Amino acid sequence: MRLTRYFLPVLKETPSEAQIVSHRLMLRAGMIKQASAGIYSWLPLGYKVLKRIEQIVHEEQIRAGHIPMLMPTLQSADLWRESGRYDAFGAEMLRITDRHGRDMLYGPTNEELITDIFRSHVGSYKDLPLTLYHIQWKFRDEVRPRFGVMRGREFLMKDGYNFDLTKEDALHAYNRHLVSYLRSYERMGLQAIPMRADSGAMGGDNTHEFLVLAETGESEVFYDSAITDRTFGDRAVDYDSVPECQAVLEEFTSRYARTDETHDESAFHQQVPEERRRVARGIEVGQIFYFGTKYSEAMGATVVTPDGGRVPVHMGSHGIGVSRLLGAIIEASHDDRGIIWPEGVTPFHCGIVNLKQGDAAADAACESLYKALTAKGLEPLYDDRSERAGAKFATMDLIGLPWRMTVGPRGLQKGVVELTSRRTGDSEELTPEAAVDRIAQIYAQI
Numbered sequence: 001m002r003l004t005r006y007f008l009p010v011l012k013e014t015p016s017e018a019q020i021v022s023h024r025l026m027l028r029a030g031m032i033k034q035a036s037a038g039i040y041s042w043l044p045l046g047y048k049v050l051k052r053i054e055q056i057v058h059e060e061q062i063r064a065g066h067i068p069m070l071m072p073t074l075q076s077a078d079l080w081r082e083s084g085r086y087d088a089f090g091a092e093m094l095r096i097t098d099r100h101g102r103d104m105l106y107g108p109t110n111e112e113l114i115t116d117i118f119r120s121h122v123g124s125y126k127d128l129p130l131t132l133y134h135i136q137w138k139f140r141d142e143v144r145p146r147f148g149v150m151r152g153r154e155f156l157m158k159d160g161y162n163f164d165l166t167k168e169d170a171l172h173a174y175n176r177h178l179v180s181y182l183r184s185y186e187r188m189g190l191q192a193i194p195m196r197a198d199s200g201a202m203g204g205d206n207t208h209e210f211l212v213l214a215e216t217g218e219s220e221v222f223y224d225s226a227i228t229d230r231t232f233g234d235r236a237v238d239y240d241s242v243p244e245c246q247a248v249l250e251e252f253t254s255r256y257a258r259t260d261e262t263h264d265e266s267a268f269h270q271q272v273p274e275e276r277r278r279v280a281r282g283i284e285v286g287q288i289f290y291f292g293t294k295y296s297e298a299m300g301a302t303v304v305t306p307d308g309g310r311v312p313v314h315m316g317s318h319g320i321g322v323s324r325l326l327g328a329i330i331e332a333s334h335d336d337r338g339i340i341w342p343e344g345v346t347p348f349h350c351g352i353v354n355l356k357q358g359d360a361a362a363d364a365a366c367e368s369l370y371k372a373l374t375a376k377g378l379e380p381l382y383d384d385r386s387e388r389a390g391a392k393f394a395t396m397d398l399i400g401l402p403w404r405m406t407v408g409p410r411g412l413q414k415g416v417v418e419l420t421s422r423r424t425g426d427s428e429e430l431t432p433e434a435a436v437d438r439i440a441q442i443y444a445q446i
């Protein structure tokens with residue numbers, strides 16, 4: 001992409017309505033525009049990051065054996081009356097009446113709809129286990145939408161639903177989700193810690209929230225600092241192996257880590273030595289639930305068992321806050337000049353800054369870098385505006401591409417361009433070919 005042909009409406013002024021850094025930076029970098037309270041348009045740069053996050057979520061869910069599909073945003077109220085949640089969900093649910101007077105709603109989550117699909121098509125234990133998921137917009141009429149995409153009213157969620165014959169099988173599905181979530185967040189450059197939480201409107205008492213530690217987080221959290229040493233890394237886990245997935249759950253949840261809803265001061269003191277006790281704030285980027293037969297019993301989602309009986313299936317649901325993740329990543333990775341995207345989610349892989357637009361050698365070198373990067377399957381963003389170097393650097397720093405190639409007549413006389421890391425600020429002079437190879441190598445490892 002060439003910047004002169006792109007739509008990147010960066011703001012010069014810091015928007016006064018934004019209280020936290022991620023919201024400010026998303027507005028300033030031209031990623032989102034508020035359409036109404038808690039509802040945003042995703043401008044091209046923001047949309048690109050959203051798609052990268054979705055892609056990671058898809059890849060990791062499919063790796064775990066879960067099946068993608070798509071359910072609508074608008075749902076019939078009748079299904080929610082069957083489960084009893086039409087009234088229970090309260091004012092957070094946006095209720096709509098269609099022209100025939102039928103009660104509809106904009107889905108805040110999909111347990112009912114997926115259970116209806118399941119009961120219509122599955123009737124035997126032989127079709128289990130089954131986990132279906134989708135990535136779809138949700139609506140919750142939050143009392144106080146705030147912090148931009150962090151607490152929106154319309155937001156993008158990945159929600160997955162497992163159907164199993166027994167509680168043991170459903171707990172294995174729970175563990176698979178935990179493993180796949182650890183992998184997903186790490187690919188996005190985040191450490192998200194599973195913490196014991198409250199199940200709220202979903203039901204059940206087996207649930208973990210995934211928290212990214214950040215001062216601006218809305219949840220208060222209590223944990224053993226030893227938990228932050230754990231990383232998942234590039235382990236190969238066999239998702240079909242019950243003991244392997246169980247071992248990961250134990251490894252990542254054995255130390256004390258709870259949100260304020262389930263925090264127990266005396267257990268905290270008993271289990272954690274004083275010097276490792278931490279009270280902090282976190283952003284909830286996902287939650288997994290096992291709730292047994294709550295929906296399957298209410299809605300008649302049963303299967304025939306091997307001995308010919310009929311039982312309601314054991315279920316759980318598992319969510320990732322896809323749009324919220326943009327805010328969480330920026331909270332975790334920025335400096336006073338702007339965003340610093342982790343390589344896994346960056347909107348463009350590399351920026352190209354032409355220090356002297358209109359100089360024949362500089363223009364030609366930038367064009368050839370652009371072509372070479374593109375030929376390697378990478379997406380560069382070429383700042384081909386006739387702007388001062390300082391303005392170009394400021395834009396690149398604000399939008400946070402992890403790598404920048406700077407091309408100018410002086411360097412080209414020596415046969416080099418400059419490759420700069422956004423994170424460390426370190427620069428290196430390399431031949432254009434070596435710079436392209438370096439970038440390709442970096443992304444080959446992501």
Ligand code: 5CA
Pocket residue numbers: 108109110111140142149150151152153155157158159160202284285286287317318319320321322323324
């Ligand atoms: N049905 C279950 C799991 S699929 C469910 O709805 N879980 S949830 O309520 O915990 O939501 C899943 C994730 O969506 C949360 O962890 C959070 O990251 C994100 N989320 C929830 N509410 C909002 C909101 N108002 N704005 C942005 N993201 C949100």
